[in-house]
Amino acid sequence: xxxxxxxxxxxxxxxxxxxxxxxxxxxxxxxxxxxxxxxxxxxxxxxxxxxxxxxxxxxxxxxxxxxxxxxxxxxxxxxxxxxxxxxxxxxxxxxxxxxxxxxxxxxxxxxxxxxxxxxxxxxxxxxxxxxxxxxxxxxxxxxxxxxxxxxxxxxxxxxxxxxxxxxxxxxxxxxxxxxxxxxxxxxxxxxxxxxxxxxxxxxxxxxxxxxxxxxxxxxxxxxxxxxxxxxxxxxxxxxxxxxxxxxxxxxxxxx
Amino acid sequence: xxxxxxxxxxxxxxxxxxxxxxxxxxxxxxxxxxxxxxxxxxxxxxxxxxxxxxxxxxxxxxxxxxxxxxxxxxxxxxxxxxxxxxxxxxxxxxxxxxxxxxxxxxxxxxxxxxxxxxxxxxxxxxxxxxxxxxxxxxxxxxxxxxxxxxxxxxxxxxxxxxxxxxxxxxxxxxxxxxxxxxxxxxxxxxxxxxxxxxxxxxxxxxxxxxxxxxxxxxxxxxxxxxxxxxxxxxxxxxxxxxxxxxxxxxxxxxx
DNA sequence: CGGGACTTTGAGCTTTCTCAACGATGGTGG
DNA sequence: CCACCATCGTTGAGAAAGCTCAAAGTCCCG
Numbered sequence: 156x157x158x159x160x161x162x163x164x165x166x167x168x169x170x171x172x173x174x175x176x177x178x179x180x181x182x183x184x185x186x187x188x189x190x191x192x193x194x195x196x197x198x199x200x201x202x203x204x205x206x207x208x209x210x211x212x213x214x215x216x217x218x219x220x221x222x223x224x225x226x227x228x229x230x231x232x233x234x235x236x237x238x239x240x241x242x243x244x245x246x247x248x249x250x251x252x253x254x255x256x257x258x259x260x261x262x263x264x265x266x267x268x269x270x271x272x273x274x275x276x277x278x279x280x281x282x283x284x285x286x287x288x289x290x291x292x293x294x295x296x297x298x299x300x301x302x303x304x305x306x307x308x309x310x311x312x313x314x315x316x317x318x319x320x321x322x323x324x325x326x327x328x329x330x331x332x333x334x335x336x337x338x339x340x341x342x343x344x345x346x347x348x349x350x351x352x353x354x355x356x357x358x359x360x361x362x363x364x365x366x367x368x369x370x371x372x373x374x375x376x377x378x379x380x381x382x383x384x385x386x387x388x389x390x391x392x393x394x395x396x397x398x399x400x401x402x403x404x405x406x407x408x409x410x
Numbered sequence: 411x412x413x414x415x416x417x418x419x420x421x422x423x424x425x426x427x428x429x430x431x432x433x434x435x436x437x438x439x440x441x442x443x444x445x446x447x448x449x450x451x452x453x454x455x456x457x458x459x460x461x462x463x464x465x466x467x468x469x470x471x472x473x474x475x476x477x478x479x480x481x482x483x484x485x486x487x488x489x490x491x492x493x494x495x496x497x498x499x500x501x502x503x504x505x506x507x508x509x510x511x512x513x514x515x516x517x518x519x520x521x522x523x524x525x526x527x528x529x530x531x532x533x534x535x536x537x538x539x540x541x542x543x544x545x546x547x548x549x550x551x552x553x554x555x556x557x558x559x560x561x562x563x564x565x566x567x568x569x570x571x572x573x574x575x576x577x578x579x580x581x582x583x584x585x586x587x588x589x590x591x592x593x594x595x596x597x598x599x600x601x602x603x604x605x606x607x608x609x610x611x612x613x614x615x616x617x618x619x620x621x622x623x624x625x626x627x628x629x630x631x632x633x634x635x636x637x638x639x640x641x642x643x644x645x646x647x648x649x650x651x652x653x654x655x656x657x658x659x660x661x662x663x664x665x
Numbered sequence: 666c667g668g669g670a671c672t673t674t675g676a677g678c679t680t681t682c683t684c685a686a687c688g689a690t691g692g693t694g695g
Numbered sequence: 696c697c698a699c700c701a702t703c704g705t706t707g708a709g710a711a712a713g714c715t716c717a718a719a720g721t722c723c724c725g
Contacts, residue, residue: 231567233567233568233570233571235571235575235576235661235662236661236662236663236664237662239575239576239662240575241567241570241571241574241575243566243567243570243571254556254559254560254563255560255563255564255567256560256564257561257564267564267567267568268567290553291549294546294549294552297549297552297553297556298545298552300556301509301552301555301556301559304509304556304559304560304563305509305510305511305559306512307563308509308510308559308562308563308566309510309511309512309522311498311563311566311567311569311570312486312488312496312498312510312522312523312566313488313522314570315488315496315498315566315569315570315573316488316490316496316498318570318573318574318621319496319573319618319619319620319621320490320494320495320496320621321490321494363574364574365574366573366574366575406490406491407490407491407492407494408491409491
């Protein structure tokens, strides 16, 4: 059974026409827009619920939409024909989704990744053509999109370093810090000790994200626990007891 | 000694004010601009020569410029304090460089990567502030930049799949195809059999790009040669004898 | 022609993977 | 309400891909 952290309260589902209620109103892409601009954008937006485990974006399908996540967590991935899978990122509240497309001469833009809901997800869906034409009227939106793309590129470089050159222990340490920072909307060096970290993804997800096997993820987490660096409460909650030491492992520092 | 594929002819160095002469005039970013627009852009551009092996961009330094490569090949990389290095990409003629920056509250934008010239490189350098303000006047340029960023994101996902989930043999096959496609400005399925491929980078570069050691790169290339898939002439020229079979290995296909 | 840097090949080792069994957890139906 | 069952996670033992250490070979370039 998929992990479901909270029951969805149907009464407070954000509607695209009610952006001011939305948990993502002031972060990410929407945070860059004025109320007036946002009101115009809602013309091309729909609010959509996606249940845990459901496919949201199919790799290779025509890219018809952009998405903005308002609740829950999404995994992005690429697959090989024999079933090997690489998760390329986890997207949370406020994050924008859909830039990674390839333009193929006959078919037009197709998604270069798959996306699935890890837990129950609520998101805004924008028609691709509509949003792109809206860029003409909102240069601030395009600036913001470029900034989003730039941030994702930086994160992608970091992940390449992790996948190409880090040990299993370093990978887990890097992930825990980065995930805590992303979850709490904080810089990685501002994580405070002992705070509980929700980890909605399964061990299989972690393995496919970190380029390891599920067994190595499990063993390495157990080792971090034995070393007193983390506390593990069930499979989906981890407390970072010593963030500085975890950071030292992640970034290969002396301390 | 660094590899130097051709002597630089000093007489035909492109100047920013002579874009029409430039080898990159009709590809990449500049290809998206009219002659008139380009003429305006040259205000913020300088033509720069960088010798093989020279550092072009220092990771963590303030991001003062964007670059566009007119000749030669550049490696982008990230490093760990103990010397481990991950090359995140190789940039060739016509490619644009400098989007991958992190904005740090006190310092402003800093480069999130290092860059070095692999062979002798000729490039256009744009003042960052100047180019960004130019975006106001040239929305087409910003569209193009977003498209460049999107393409790089797609390539980054592919590389994560390679680093996280592919075998050494699959990594080399993937690299050879992708490099041939990039070099010849062709789609990967249009590589023709037997064509010589210039590989200016060293085995160490390949290892640091593919998440392997230099020995594994060498052994795996030798194996591809023994299997009749490639021909190796010296260290820096490889002919793809059977591109289809190489593609089958790279993408884990049945054929 | 000599020497340094780069590449190739070999042998043994280590990290991580694979295969297997056991344990925990949470939802479901009796 | 509790026992069952499926799924997920943990731990162990052996195997393997790729790494490390070492030595010989090659290629430039002076």
